[in-house]
Amino acid sequence: MASQEVPKTCKVILADTIAKKLLAEVTDTLSSVQISGSKPTLVAFLANDDPAAGQYAEWSKKTCEEHGFNFDLRKVDKESLEEAIVAANHDDSVDGILVYYPIWTNNQQQDRYIQETVALSKDVEGLCHTHLFNMYHNIRFLDPPTNLKKSILPCTPLAIVKALEHLQIYNPILAYGNRLFGKTITVINRSEVNGRPLAALLANDGATVYSVDITGVQLFTRGSGIRAPRHQVHDKEGWGLKDVLPLSDVVIGGVPTEGFKVPTELIRDGAVCINFSSYRNFDGPAVKEKASIYVPSVGKVTIAVLLRNLVRLIANRPRPEGISDAAEKARAEAFKDV
């Protein structure tokens, strides 16, 4: 409701604020699903020399250790990576495995092969085919129709979904699964690990999503009147940012280059702007004059989601001997909201 003094610039929400809430939930859930008191162990393979990956690994280590997890960073060369992953797959003391990509910068197929090498039960990043297939088909469980083991969603797209929930863009008064119905969202980036899964997740929840990359614009929706069970994709020939930004309630930038900036003058007054690139895709001072909410980065949310996925993998394991019914129930209900 109206008042006389209202802020004249937008609300800036830092990743830290969103991450804190998620991490508290992770800690609670871990304590309810843990069998023994031993710390879960996340193994991370670093096989490239990307400084961004090194930085991200450092933050991950810090967050893990602060929240009751072991973080075991293993630097390996490209050639021994596959063997190292297989060994970790078979090692009972390893609860989750992640790999820093890209590894073979000129051979995406080889990176894809590595993603598939990680065991499904330790795939904390949700990049194995079964996890990806479930995500694209809007299937939430690994074991239908029992529906006790939840499918893993990739970390950065899920981090952005969690950010949008925190920002109340998901309307909780609508039915679960339709909570973005009526929202128009532009995602700038259509990579296989970030932009395309993100567009699919948002469309699966009812949004009209414009997915933009250098090749053009694709429209992801659940169809007219939201009747389809999962998203459909249509090419929008000849469309560009100039067509989609003025229509968008939410603009999500994830272009991994320093030079790219979302043209502020095309953004609709009061839009929500989120950057997930490690570069700044938005002109900060200008976007604060135009947006209603601005999230400059989501890296810390991604790390929180990584731990959330790890706890979910633990909850997904076959029922161990000697576990109480209460603990088994807690495992089935872990993070039931996604």
Next chain:
Amino acid sequence: MASQEVPKTCKVILADTIAKKLLAEVTDTLSSVQISGSKPTLVAFLANDDPAAGQYAEWSKKTCEEHGFNFDLRKVDKESLEEAIVAANHDDSVDGILVYYPIWTNNQQQDRYIQETVALSKDVEGLCHTHLFNMYHNIRFLDPPTNLKKSILPCTPLAIVKALEHLQIYNPILAYGNRLFGKTITVINRSEVNGRPLAALLANDGATVYSVDITGVQLFTRGSGIRAPRHQVHDKEGWGLKDVLPLSDVVIGGVPTEGFKVPTELIRDGAVCINFSSYRNFDGPAVKEKASIYVPSVGKVTIAVLLRNLVRLIANRPRPEGISDAAEKARAEAFKDV
């Protein structure tokens, strides 16, 4: 987040659901601001023979009596109405006064004169000039800079604001006063008691509002980038429903004729649709296939807001003798969120 089974039609929210929440708050606040145990009295003057007014009076009486208020319906003829209002203004046993309009159907000025005859301190409908001026200028208090006595907002527009808050269209993560920033809303009706104040309230909270009546479209905003302290109005020459409905997140119908229907095919997929006419402005079955949320009527919310305004009038009175500091504090804080 995604699931496999999601509803294929929109969520219908009944006025009753919204009213119940408001009435609970009214009862609580009344008990904290009341000086003696005596029931507050609302006097309603019926000087026309409109069956809709008679029906509304009956509902109001029932709601009043269920929630600890007296409802005193006084049927008077047009000629003695002014005198009857003046007498009620001076009667200490009367806490609030409302009048059913229209009275002189062919002389709006005379109705307007009657609105001004009701004492400001008993104007439960917020139709006195001081209340209207404050609303249009986005001023919330009657006693700046002390700011203890809140200005009264007209019942139907405030009922719709309360409905939009319930539906989470007001985003609580944004600063108070900017919580509609980024939303586009069409209001079909620009009467002086309903549509125009509603458009102003919504624009004062940051929305882009298209106000539509048979004379055309006006745009109500707080200006580009939400920098103005209150709404500005611009004529949109040549515009009509065909231009504004496809842009609108929320469509509010208030056309008081049986024949009018909002053209469903122009409504954006996933829009929120609210009817405040006593006729059905939306084609129910069709709109349920297109909207995300549909509110078929708001009459019961309006009655709840009427009682809310009455309690606020009681809280606004000069500090009585013998009142405790706690009760005085409760009076200052009554309904602090609007």
